[in-house]
Amino acid sequence: MDYFIIAVTTFAGLAFHAWLFIRFRRWIERDLAYSIAGSDPDKRAWLLGRLGEAKAQKIKRRDLQAWLEREIQHYPTQRAQQ
Numbered sequence: 823m824d825y826f827i828i829a830v831t832t833f834a835g836l837a838f839h840a841w842l843f844i845r846f847r848r849w850i851e852r853d854l855a856y857s858i859a860g861s862d863p864d865k866r867a868w869l870l871g872r873l874g875e876a877k878a879q880k881i882k883r884r885d886l887q888a889w890l891e892r893e894i895q896h897y898p899t900q901r902a903q904q
Contacts, residue, residue, distance in 0.1 A: 851886065858890050865897055 855873045859866040872893045881889050 851883075854887060855890060858887075858894055865894075868897060869894060 851873060852870065855869045856866055859869040869890065872890065876886060876889055876893075
């Protein structure tokens with residue numbers, strides 16, 4: 823019985839640490855996109871979509887900042903038509 827308790831506690835601790843690690847990585851990636859986008863909410867939303875595209879293309883973490891900076895250059899600017 824003691825081994826069972828130790829095994830369950832160890833597994834729960836490892837699972838929790840893995841969950842935290844994944845959450846921290848996601849927060850770091852999101853904050854990177856926010857810092858590149860600036861304070862414009864539309865630009866932030868657009869760049870978060872591009873971040874999803876980067877994950878789909880399996881862009882490596884070390885290349886992510888450069889990739890996002892290249893993508894922000896293609897942000898569609900909308901000018902007020904008068």
